[in-house]
Amino acid sequence: MLKPEFxxxxxxxxxxxxxxxxxxxxxxxxxxxxxxxxxLPEAYRDHALTNSRNYKDMRECHIEPDWxxx
Numbered sequence: 001m002l003k004p005e006f007x008x009x010x011x012x013x014x015x016x017x018x019x020x021x022x023x024x025x026x027x028x029x030x031x032x033x034x035x036x037x038x039x040l041p042e043a044y045r046d047h048a049l050t051n052s053r054n055y056k057d058m059r060e061c062h063i064e065p066d067w068x069x070x
Contacts, residue, residue: 001036026063030061048060
């Protein structure tokens with residue numbers, strides 16, 4: 001089982017997402033799946049990021065259409 005580490009920027013973005021009305025349970029579900037090293041359901045559209053030096057070897061999933069987790 002993996003243990004997540006949340007950066008200061010993540011914490012600020014999380015608070016802002018909650019303030020904008022995003023459902024925190026959706027994010028918690030994704031984080032739980034990732035920590036347990038389980039595959040994400042297709043609904044999250046998990047994919048590798050390409051064509052970017054800053055995000056090389058990183059993945060992205062869509063928690064909601066306009067809410068992404070990198």
